[in-house]
Amino acid sequence: MKARHGFIESASSPAAGLLPVDGGSEARALRPDLALIARWMPPNSRVLDLGCGDGALMAWLQTAKGCTGYGVEIDDAAVLSCVRRGVDVIQRDIEAGLGMFGHDQFDVVVLSMAIQATKETERVLREMSAVGREGIVSFPNFGHWYHAWSILRGRMPVSREMPYEWYNTPNLHLATVRDFEDFLAKLGLEITGRAFLADGEPVKWLPSQRATQAIYRFRRAAR
Amino acid sequence: MSAVGSVGNVSPQRMRFEAPLALRNGATIAGYELVYESYGELNAARSNAVMICHALNASHHVAGLHDGDPRSAGWWDNMIGPGKPVDTRRFFVICVNNLGSCFGSTGPMSTNPDTGEPYGPDFPVLTVEDWVHAQALLADRLGIERFAAVMGGSLGGMQALAWATLYPQRVAHCVAIATAPKLSTQNIAFNEVARRAIVTDPDFHGGRFYAHGVVPSRGLQVARMIGHITYLSDDVMAEKFGRALRREAASAGAGDYRFTYDIEFEIESYLRYQGEKFSKYFDANTYLLITRALDYFDPALPYGGDLAAALAPASADFLVVSFTTDWRFAPERSHEIVEALLANRRRVTYAEIDAPHGHDAFLLADPQYMSIVAAYFDRIHQNCLEPAVPVSTQSVEEAA
Numbered sequence: 199m200k201a202r203h204g205f206i207e208s209a210s211s212p213a214a215g216l217l218p219v220d221g222g223s224e225a226r227a228l229r230p231d232l233a234l235i236a237r238w239m240p241p242n243s244r245v246l247d248l249g250c251g252d253g254a255l256m257a258w259l260q261t262a263k264g265c266t267g268y269g270v271e272i273d274d275a276a277v278l279s280c281v282r283r284g285v286d287v288i289q290r291d292i293e294a295g296l297g298m299f300g301h302d303q304f305d306v307v308v309l310s311m312a313i314q315a316t317k318e319t320e321r322v323l324r325e326m327s328a329v330g331r332e333g334i335v336s337f338p339n340f341g342h343w344y345h346a347w348s349i350l351r352g353r354m355p356v357s358r359e360m361p362y363e364w365y366n367t368p369n370l371h372l373a374t375v376r377d378f379e380d381f382l383a384k385l386g387l388e389i390t391g392r393a394f395l396a397d398g399e400p401v402k403w404l405p406s407q408r409a410t411q412a413i414y415r416f417r418r419a420a421r
Numbered sequence: 422m423s424a425v426g427s428v429g430n431v432s433p434q435r436m437r438f439e440a441p442l443a444l445r446n447g448a449t450i451a452g453y454e455l456v457y458e459s460y461g462e463l464n465a466a467r468s469n470a471v472m473i474c475h476a477l478n479a480s481h482h483v484a485g486l487h488d489g490d491p492r493s494a495g496w497w498d499n500m501i502g503p504g505k506p507v508d509t510r511r512f513f514v515i516c517v518n519n520l521g522s523c524f525g526s527t528g529p530m531s532t533n534p535d536t537g538e539p540y541g542p543d544f545p546v547l548t549v550e551d552w553v554h555a556q557a558l559l560a561d562r563l564g565i566e567r568f569a570a571v572m573g574g575s576l577g578g579m580q581a582l583a584w585a586t587l588y589p590q591r592v593a594h595c596v597a598i599a600t601a602p603k604l605s606t607q608n609i610a611f612n613e614v615a616r617r618a619i620v621t622d623p624d625f626h627g628g629r630f631y632a633h634g635v636v637p638s639r640g641l642q643v644a645r646m647i648g649h650i651t652y653l654s655d656d657v658m659a660e661k662f663g664r665a666l667r668r669e670a671a672s673a674g675a676g677d678y679r680f681t682y683d684i685e686f687e688i689e690s691y692l693r694y695q696g697e698k699f700s701k702y703f704d705a706n707t708y709l710l711i712t713r714a715l716d717y718f719d720p721a722l723p724y725g726g727d728l729a730a731a732l733a734p735a736s737a738d739f740l741v742v743s744f745t746t747d748w749r750f751a752p753e754r755s756h757e758i759v760e761a762l763l764a765n766r767r768r769v770t771y772a773e774i775d776a777p778h779g780h781d782a783f784l785l786a787d788p789q790y791m792s793i794v795a796a797y798f799d800r801i802h803q804n805c806l807e808p809a810v811p812v813s814t815q816s817v818e819e820a821a
Contacts, residue, residue, distance in 0.1 A: 244766075268769070274789050277772055281796040286738075288759060289773045298760040333424075 230257055230398035231336040231411050235308055236414055238334065238391060239263055243305040246330060247323075249312035251276050253285035256310060260285070270296075277314070286319045293317055296325040304330040310357070313337050314369040323385055327418055333387070336413040339394070341374030343407045358397065359410050375406040382416050391415035427494075428460040428502050428509050431485035433518075436559055448545045454532060454683035456525030456557050457481045457517040460501065460507035468805050471507060471567045472556060473497065473516040474573030477648070477711050478703060480524035483516040484509070497574075499786040506795035511802050512569065517559055519552045521545075521710045529706030532630065534819060542628030549576070549718045553583045554802055557591070569805040570798070572736075574783040575750060578712070579718045582758070585735040586720060594801050595737040596794070599747055601754035601785035602728050602761070608749065611651055614714040615644035619705045628706050636727035637705045639661040642696030644708055649695050654746040654779035662688040666794070728761035738768040738804075740797045742790065744782040745775045794796065 228236060232255045239245065242264045247256050250269025253276070260263035269287040271277050280287035288298070292309075293316060307330030309322070314337055316322045326333050338359035348355035354364040361370065373381065375394070382389055394401040394409030401409045433456050441451035447570040458481045463470060473483050475496070484495040501507045501514055518526040521544060529544040536543075560568070571584040571592050585595040604612070619625060622640030626633050633760025650658075668677075684690050706818050724730035739762050743755035752773050762769040772793045776782040782790070 265777070266766075266768075268763075274775070276794060278789065278792050281772075281793055281800070284767050284800055286770045288763075290770045292773070298756055300764055300765060303763065362821055 222404050235334050244306040245306050247308045253280035253283050256281045256285040296352050299329040306332045308334045310336045319371045332417045339409045339412045340372040341406050375412050387416040388419040389416050426502050428485035444551045445548045448463045453517050453527035459515040463513040469512050470512045470568050471512045472571045474570050474577035476575040476577045481516045481518035516817050517556045520555050521547045523704035523707040539631045549583050567591050571593040574598040585737045589734050589736040592737040596740045598742040599750045601750045609716050619645035638700040641700035645696045645699035651749045652780040685819040729764035732761045741771045747780045749780040
């Protein structure tokens with residue numbers, strides 16, 4: 199077990215990719231991909247954060263960027279964390295549909311590190327792009343060189359972004375950077391921004407092989 | 422019995438209102454009385470008041486004990502008290518026995534000043550909105566301009582929703598638990614069965630049974646039995662009673678049926694016990710009145726069924742809670758409320774509690790449920806009572 203996690207431990211840099219926290223009102227550091235999403239977020243946006251977890255991103259956006267909106271989360275403990283930090287949360291499985299949200303009700307809809315665990319990924323993306331004018335998705339890049347290396351050695355990859363064994367992983371729909379770009383194009387979504395991280399640090403060179411996480415920003419393409 | 426976490430002994434209070442109250446059915450009622458209880462202290466700024474709205478068969482006695490009797494604990498004593506989710510060390514909590522109820526406020530058992538006899542069937546048919554207007558008048562007399570929160574479960578949740586739209590400026594937070602924006606057809610059907618059981622009881626006497634010295638006890642029992650079934654989930658009933666047979670220990674015949682129509686199964690014994698208990702303290706006319714108020718509640722009706730339009734006047738923040746196994750006020754009904762609030766860009770948090778107990782779960786102390794309500798009341802406390810402290814949720818509202 200330990201040996202297969204070497205990749206995780208070697209490059210981890212806890213302070214990487216953190217945003218400066220304004221006013222000290224949200225002292226907890228954001229996860230690197232969330233920090234990037236937060237940086238992209240236009241001030242005072244109306245935000246829907248799908249699979250919002252403990253509400254860290256929404257809390258930060260409310261405090262530092264004057265954003266409003268809701269998290270959507272199914273997990274009891276995470277919902278409670280949201281309420282405790284003053285984030286409005288709708289307890290709902292995003293797979294059950296976003297029918298309770300209206301068309302273009304949000305400026306930005308976020309889906310961070312959850313798309314790979316959705317069953318009906320295409321439907322989720324379609325609904326997401328319907329309820330918001332802009333979408334931001336972060337996901338683990340399956341095209342990372344380590345995954346290929348791991349498979350060459352005869353093992354399913356286990357990494358920090360995907361810390362599961364093949365038999366217990368919730369991840370159903372893994373994609374590479376190129377796969378995801380093709381997918382957005384197929385859905386008629388226009389990429390307006392992309393960023394790549396490797397263990398929280400920005401990746402400029404060979405991102406499709408070196409990034410552990412990819413973050414895309416997109417909107418419905420003009421017809 | 423430990424007094425920790427209890428508001429302790431409480432005494433109901435009574436307030437009389439001489440001015441006529443215009444009711445939705447076109448009638449007015451004057452010279453009526455409302456009984457209420459309150460816990461905690463109203464602060465100097467009068468900003469810490471919480472109105473609790475009661476459901477069908479409950480009363481103003483929400484928390485604490487009467488005369489130290491441990492069996493007299495209020496119906497939401499697990500929710501309200503010092504250190505409890507609605508913390509009476511922070512909040513001034515009040516609950517009013519609704520007009521038409523049978524726990525002290527003016528109702529069908531009261532004397533009709535026009536006849537000198539009990540109102541009985543002549544008591545006006547009331548609506549949820551009428552109750553809310555009466556509660557608001559009582560709040561006026563207590564000097565409460567704005568509630569930090571109005572909260573209720575089931576029919577109480579309907580009152581909380583009505584408060585938020587009828588008096589938007591008076592409600593900072595609306596906590597609507599296990600409720601619905603209107604009853605389903607099935608719900609109305611259940612209510613009708615209960616009412617028919619009562620009115621067809623020979624002891625009902627057209628609602629004037631008081632003069633005959635009887636109560637339509639059998640009708641009330643059946644009404645309560647069917648109500649009780651709908652408050653529980655199939656699973657909880659199966660777990661609690663299963664197919665266990667009711668047997669006196671001495672005559673226990675190891676699972677043998679007795680081939681009788683008398684009580685055979687434990688569930689029958691339980692329902693009969695609940696029915697009998699209920700029929701001894703609940704007024705039959707009140708049961709008709711309150712179930713009818715439930716049927717009539719439909720704030721979206723004047724808006725062609727558009728619930729978002731109906732809730733548009735509300736300016737409160739909302740907490741909506743439902744329970745997965747509640748089939749009387751199912752999560753889908755709460756989804757309708759949430760969807761309408763989202764359309765209005767209201768601040769809303771929605772928790773769907775995975776509890777096995779059916780509709781009754783809103784009265785029970787599920788840990789997740791209690792924690793959510795406690796956390797939300799922490800936020801209410803911050804929003805309403807500590808305006809000087811910068812709170813993220815508030816700074817956002819001010820910026821927006």
